[in-house]
Amino acid sequence: MVKYNATNLDNLFHALADPTRRSMLQALALQNLSIGELAEPFEMSLTAASKHIRVLEQAGLINRQVQGRNHICELNAAPMHGGLEWIQHYQRFWNLQLDTLEQLLQKPDSDS
Amino acid sequence: MVKYNATNLDNLFHALADPTRRSMLQALALQNLSIGELAEPFEMSLTAASKHIRVLEQAGLINRQVQGRNHICELNAAPMHGGLEWIQHYQRFWNLQLDTLEQLLQKPDSDS
DNA sequence: GTTATATTTAACCATAAGGTTTAATATCCG
DNA sequence: CGGATATTAAACCTTATGGTTAAATATAAC
Numbered sequence: 001m002v003k004y005n006a007t008n009l010d011n012l013f014h015a016l017a018d019p020t021r022r023s024m025l026q027a028l029a030l031q032n033l034s035i036g037e038l039a040e041p042f043e044m045s046l047t048a049a050s051k052h053i054r055v056l057e058q059a060g061l062i063n064r065q066v067q068g069r070n071h072i073c074e075l076n077a078a079p080m081h082g083g084l085e086w087i088q089h090y091q092r093f094w095n096l097q098l099d100t101l102e103q104l105l106q107k108p109d110s111d112s
Numbered sequence: 113m114v115k116y117n118a119t120n121l122d123n124l125f126h127a128l129a130d131p132t133r134r135s136m137l138q139a140l141a142l143q144n145l146s147i148g149e150l151a152e153p154f155e156m157s158l159t160a161a162s163k164h165i166r167v168l169e170q171a172g173l174i175n176r177q178v179q180g181r182n183h184i185c186e187l188n189a190a191p192m193h194g195g196l197e198w199i200q201h202y203q204r205f206w207n208l209q210l211d212t213l214e215q216l217l218q219k220p221d222s223d224s
Numbered sequence: 225g226t227t228a229t230a231t232t233t234a235a236c237c238a239t240a241a242g243g244t245t246t247a248a249t250a251t252c253c254g
Numbered sequence: 255c256g257g258a259t260a261t262t263a264a265a266c267c268t269t270a271t272g273g274t275t276a277a278a279t280a281t282a283a284c
Contacts, residue, residue, distance in 0.1 A: 009128075009129075009131075009134065010129055010130065010131060012129075013125045013126075013128040013129035014125075014126075014129040016121070016125040016195075016198075016199075017121075017122055017124075017125035017126040017129055018122065018271095018272090019121075019122060020272095022121065022198070025202070029201075029202065029205065034230080034231095035230070035231060035232095036229090036230060036231080044272085044273070044274090045273075045274065045275080046230085046231075046232095047231090047232080047233090047273085047274075047275085048272065048273055048274075050231070050232070051271090051272075051273085052272085055271095068230090068280090068281055068282070069229065069230045069231075069280060069281040069282065070229095070230065070231090070281095071230080071231065075202075075205060076205075076209070077202040077203070077205035077206045077209070078205075078206045078209060080199050080202050080203075080206065081206050083128075083195075083199055084196065084199045084200065084203065086128075086134070087128075087192050087195055087196045087199070088196065089141075090137070090141065090187075090189040090192050091189070091192075091196065093141065093187060093188075093189035093190075094189040094190045094192065094193050097188075097189070097190060130241095130242090132242095146260080146261095147260070147261060147262095148259090148260060148261080156242090156243070156244090157243075157244065157245080158260085158261075158262095159243085159244075159245085159261090159262080159263090160242070160243055160244075162261070162262070163241090163242075163243085164242085166262095167241095180250090180251055180252070180260090181250060181251040181252065181259065181260045181261070182251090182259095182260065182261090183260080183261065
């Protein structure tokens with residue numbers, strides 16, 4: 001049973017807060033990739049990319065399968081579920097605000 | 113027109129990656145609060161809380177309304193929309209995995 | 225067995241983050 | 255005006271983050 005406690009959300013959102021890491025997840029949404037393949041598109045050292053991958057791994061967003069000298073990374077989106085749910089609690093607020101905006105647009109002179 | 117570019121997502125997810133800040137947003141979901149009121153529940157200095165509030169503000173999640181010496185903070189959930197959409201692109205992956213799990217549970221001996 | 229490939233570890237650096245305390249600023253109130 | 259209240263700014267500290275290069279480890283391949 002996976003719990004979505006504060007630490008999980010900390011790790012999840014921290015992992016998602018970096019564009020390199022988000023980009024890596026997008027690549028893994030298409031296919032599994034080795035460390036080297038995952039790192040290749042980025043203009044940074046393999047070591048730096050490897051650290052990003054570890055952050056994703058620690059957030060549970062990547063599973064690693066060692067095949068000889070290759071480490072194959074697989075996307076595990078499950079931890080995002082907690083993040084999605086957390087954000088969804090606020091959805092009514094931006095819907096509300098959009099509603100208010102609509103109202104204003106429908107009677108643009110009511111306040112002037 | 114608000115764009116959900118990398119920087120916005122960086123700021124959003126970074127803002128959400130801290131439990132104090134998430135807790136502040138939850139408080140603001142109930143009512144608008146001054147800096148002091150927002151800071152009160154946390155065991156840290158006002159200055160520290162004030163810095164967290166600024167991070168939320170820079171992510172666009174809080175609007176500040178200065179009323180005399182009080183600064184009233186209001187939740188602005190709109191920037192979460194981009195984050196929600198980003199995560200939702202991955203929803204099919206954890207749904208897929210749950211489906212796979214269900215299949216495994218339905219025929220638990222098929223692989224042994 | 226030696227060499228090439230894939231990845232990690234170690235050591236290091238600069239900057240960001242999260243916290244503190246003390247001082248400054250702005251506003252309200254008597 | 256002078257004192258209390260609300261908030262920020264400045265200076266500082268410690269640890270985390272994101273990056274580097276060079277060395278170590280493990281496996282593959284000749």
